[in-house]
C-alpha cells in the first residue's frame with residue numbers, strides 16, 4: 001500500500017480496531033488496515049483522532065501536513081530508532097570533513113547524471129530536439145565534481161548543472177499548451193512549476209521517512225546548509241531522486257495529456273497555480289504508481305521499488321558514515 | 335542494583351549467531367519481528383506463565399528470573415526442573431534443532447546462573463524442540479562452559495564499547511530478521527560497483 005494521501009478537506013481520520021478510517025460528510029471514504037500503511041500525507045485540513053496519533057507514533061508511521069497546494073507545513077515524527085550510532089556518525093561528519101565532501105559529491109553527481117540521462121533519452125527518442133548544448137553544459141558541471149573539494153564549489157556545480165537542465169526543460173515538454181520558462185517556487189505561478197513543487201513535497205515526505213527509519217536526524221545535512229526547521233539531510237538525499245521520480249512523473253502526465261490546463265486553477269492576485277481536485281487525484285495516483293514500480297538496483301543487484309530504494313539509499317548512507325562501505329553510491333539510472 | 339549492568343542471556347545467543355546482529359539488537363536498539371521471532375514469542379508467552387507443579391518425581395518451575403552476580407547475567411528461564419535433587423534448565427525452541435549451536439550456549443548460561451543461585455553444580459540441561467516434541471540433552475561440560483564464558487566476555491565488551499562488529503555475509507543471513515536493515519552484501523557490492531557515466 002505505502003503512503004495514504006488524504007485530500008478531502010475537513011476529513012476525519014479515525015481508528016476502528018486495527019483499521020484506519022477516513023470519513024467526510026458522514027460517509028466513510030477510506031477504510032484500510034493500519035498494517036498496510038507506511039506513511040500518511042494530509043493535504044489541506046483534516047481532523048485526526050488522538051487514538052490515531054498514538055497508533056501512528058507507536059507504529060513509526062510518519063504523518064506529513066501539506067497545504068492544499070502542496071506546500072509543506074510540518075509533520076508528526078515518530079521517535080527515531082534508538083540507533084544513536086548513526087546519528088553520532090552523522091554529526092561527526094559535519095562541516096568540510098572528508099565524508100561530508102564525499103557525500104555532497106555523490107548527491108550532486110547523482111542528480112546531475114540523472115538529469116543528463118533524461119536529456120540523452122529525450123534526444124534519442126525525439127531526434128528533432130537539439131539538446132546538445134545543454135548536455136555539454138551538464139557534462140561540464142559533472143566533470144570537475146571529483147576534483148572539487150569545497151562544498152561551496154560543489155554547490156556551484158550543482159547550480160550550474162541544474163540551470164543547464166532547466167534551461168531546456170521546455171523542450172522535454174511535448175504539448176504546446178504547457179510552457180516552462182524557469183524554475184519558480186513560492187508560489188509557483190505556472191502549471192509545470194506547480195507540479196514540480198508539489199511532487200518535490202511528496203518526495204520529501206518519503207525520503208524523510210526513510211531517513212527517520214534508519215535513525216538519522218533529518219535536520220542535519222551536508223549539501224544543504226543548516227537552517228532552523230529545514231530537513232537538510234532529506235533535501236540532500238532527495239537530489240538524486242528528483243529527476244528519477246518527480247520530473248519523470250510530471251513529464252509523463254503532461255506529455256501523455258493525462259493532465260491538461262483545465263486541471264489547474266489560478267489564484268487571483270498572487271497568481272499561484274494549483275491543481276483541481278481531479279487533477280490532484282490524477283497526480284497522486286501516478287506518483288504512487290511510479291513509487292511502486294520496480295527496477296534493478298544498480299548496486300545491490302536485486303529488484304526493488306522506488307519506495308524501497310529510499311530506504312536502501314538511506315541505509316547505504318549510514319553504512320558509509322559508519323565506515324562499513326568505502327563510498328556512497330548515489331542511485332544513478334540509465 | 336542497576337539492571338543495565340547485567341547482560342541478557344538472550345544476547346549471548348544472538349552474539350553466537352552473529353556479533354553484528356547482537357550489536358544491532360542490543361546496542362543500536364533495532365528489533366524487527368519477523369515470522370520466526372513472532373512464532374518464537376508466542377511459544378514463549380505460553381511457557382512464560384509462572385507455575386510450579388509437581389509431576390511425579392519431577393519438580394518443575396516455569397518462567398523464573400535467573401541471575402548471576404559473577405557473570406553479570408540475567409534472563410528468564412522457560413523451565414527449571416529437579417529430579418533426584420539434581421536441578422537443570424530446559425529451554426524451549428520453536429522448530430527443530432538448528433544448524434547453529436547457540437541454543438546450547440544459552441542453556442549453559444542458565445546453568446551458570448542456577449549454580450550460583452543454588453550453590454549446587456549443574457551438569458546437564460535440555461533444549462525442547464517444539465516441532466519434534468523432543469528434548470535434547472545438553473552436557474554442561476568444561477568446553478561448553480569455556481565458550482559460554484568467552485561469549486559473555488565478548489558481549490560485555492560489546493555493550494561497554496558499543497563498537498560495531500562488521501556484518502559478514504554467511505548462510506545465517508538468510509534466516510536473519512535484520513537482513514534488510516543490515517544488507518550484509520553491501521560492502522562487497524559497493525566495492526565492485528561501477529557507476530554509469
Ligand code: SF4
Pocket residue numbers: 351352353354355358501502503504506507508510511512513516517518
Ligand atoms: S544479515 Fe547476516 S550479517 Fe547481518 S545481522 Fe543478520 S546474520 Fe548478521
